[in-house]
Amino acid sequence: MSVPKVVIVGRPNVGKSSILNWQAGRLVSVVDPTAGVTRDRVGHLMFVGDRYFEMIDTGGIGIVDSDDLSEDIERQIQTAIDQATVILFVVDGITGVTPLDRVVAERLRKVDKPKLIVINKCDSTKTDAEIHEFHALAPVELLQTSVRANRGRDDLMKGILSILPPPAEGEDLEGKTLAEEPELKMAIVGRRNVGKSTFINALAETERMIVSEIAGTTRDSVDVRFELDGKSFVAIDTPGVRKRKSLANDIEFYGLVRATKSIRRADVVLMFFDATQTISQVDKKLMEEIQDNSKPCIFVVNKWDLGLELGQTTEKWGKYFENSFKSMRHVPVAFITAKDSHNIKQLINLAQSIFKQARERVSTGQLNRVLQEAIKDNPPHIAKNRAPKCFFATQVAVQPPTIVVKVNDVELFSPSWERYLLGRFREDLPFKEVPIRLYLRGKTKEDGDDE
Template sequence: MSFTVAIVGRPNVGKSTLFNRIIGKRISIVDDKPGVTRDRIYGQVEWRGKKFTLVDTGGIDPEGSDVMTSHIRRQVEFAIDSSDLILFLLDSKEGLLPTDKEVAALLRKSGKPIIPVINKVDDYAAKPELYEFYQLGLGEPVFISAIHGSNVGDLLDQIVGFIDEDEGPDYDEGVIKVAVVGKPNVGKSSLVNAILGEERVIVSDIPGTTRDAIDTPFEYEGQKMVLIDTAGMRRKSRVKEDIEFYSNIRALGAVERADIVLVVLDATQEISEQDKKIAGIAHEAGKAVIIVVNKWDLVEKDDKTIYRYTENIRKEFAFIQYAPIVFVSAKTKKRVNKVLELIRFVMDQYTFRIEKGVLNELVEDATAMLAPPTIKGRRLKIYSVAQIGVKPPTFVLTVNDTELLHFSYVRYLENKLRERFGLEGTPVVIKGRNKK
């Protein structure tokens, strides 16, 4: 599992500002890509070679009784429960308030390691008012300015100091790592059991039976694989949003470790925003994706049912048009072998390499068919193209000016690559590099 760090504190102490500062971009605002999470409050961070998941939370008001306050408190409790380390953020301008002490008492009950972080510190000279934060008894505070970035590097150093170098099983290069993700109760564990052919994972109709990701190595026709059955949550509440919030955080760590992600849908349910958010996590992480529609045995069918379902999935998951779709029944095991076949096929696509000469020929043909765009009187010139990596296939275009490389032309070139080489199931990354 990925090491998880939660930012917790009362309202308006700068939690989202610190989150955005650490992530390196204003990730919690809005992304207008269809299906990509718009209210995301978690993201992956790498610092000094170590990775962790950072979680932003709503402000805690221990005495609040309105619906929104209680909802935020539940989300914070879920974040605390799923985290390995807590950043307790406080406001140096307002000083230590009674609410802060109540939040501190709540955090102590978690038994998790806590770093008290004092935000909005402009003058780091010893000030008497800063010493009051030692009253919390949570150890040495870290004084920062999230908005200016001051001392955030020192904070990150402390965070990664808590991370164990051994973050999970270390598999051989040839092993295909497959994460099974989806909303609670779509049949993830049942699918894992069907693939393995035995009851290796406890199955229940209560959402959130699986607490942590479970790795199960196995072999299929000589190919070594490992299935990562992602957690839902321990059922603490009937509030749907809290369950989804928690399962998203768990899915992040599993996706990060995987090569291929099986996004499991329930054929008896409408596609939800949560389904798309989970798929968006895999897409943004650059992982290969297979959409698995489970419980197909429970759907009343005619000769056009599968086409209607496929069309709807393509519409709802427009941002992963490259993902193959397979309809299965984990209960009857029908078409489960098709999933295994797709995993091997998609892994070949995910690691596909193309010779430089063939690539340059393809780009020359593509530019002859559709000339590169002209922006403010300047036309994009593409001098060469080369593949610089796999998992996913990644290409770099050497151009006269990367500012002229419009995303629409990148998409056009990606489509040409897919027409020629397939690349089914995998994202394709195309970057620009100035000739100079």
């Protein structure tokens, strides 16, 4: 990669994630007073002046992880340091130099890369006289910051730009490419430990996310860009969700909120299930969120190798989905084994296909031919001694395809007939596997008489 990487490192709870969010201008990384919140590498593409670079947050060095993932977190930190162009060594201006800060300094002393020491949490000038002690950590420039007081933000950015190496050949082009909208944004959602991060790593062909048998490893929603067949995609790995009453702490609550936000900003949602587990209330809750946002979706049954060992079949799962999600029978189903990369390319191709369906626009003529045929085959029943009439239909939007049918009186049409009409539109128009929004609109005075 030609785009420089500015990696934020330091002991736990010195405000590394806050600094990333502060500079990015939005919530990129989960922030919580609990030490060790960040586990994966979390990055954000920056464009400042005429330079592109990626700012990367890392886990706290020296953390003893509550889920025994310390080795995995450490490996992610080391990967970030190895790939870094510039290192921001963050310390806490309130607590001063700690033994763990010295451990971090000793580790970074062996890394021959440009560095800055960022003395964070300097909310006022009261700490200014004490910053000299941080000079002992490394012979590099010291910068004071406070995210809370919005102090030193511009100075920090100027400091970063001053020690970035000259632009490499192709850096600007690659930065512009990374800044462009991808071909497709896919949210990877599901309950905990269904293999979402394993799938992301298979796509990225690197261990970008920590993969563990411990449920709930991912705490941030992390965007991972990858290429396939010359096209650029973004996969959004989301925290695994569990029942609200089971949420252990604020960190998991933020993860739940971010999972739902990821659904809203995705083009297609890949809803993951474990082939060895039954569908849960959490799965149904997530599907409600997907349905409420009218997002194209694929049911992804992961760990299919284990499912086959249990004697499962694609037909059984198809029927299971139909019975569990009766209003989502249009959703296609994919069977994969992420750890072996089995059927992953086919899944991405399917995601592209349904995204294309969601953006289709049909002519008013075609739409009204389907409408008239539907009425001919199954006319709506007379209600309130009046005959329901449909005058014309038009598609008013895409993503999702949205169809408005002008009628004489909305109240004359039963919900069952509306479902029938929606089914006919799905069957006869190029929207077979995506949600459709259908609205009946009554005539107004401006439209003239019913007849």
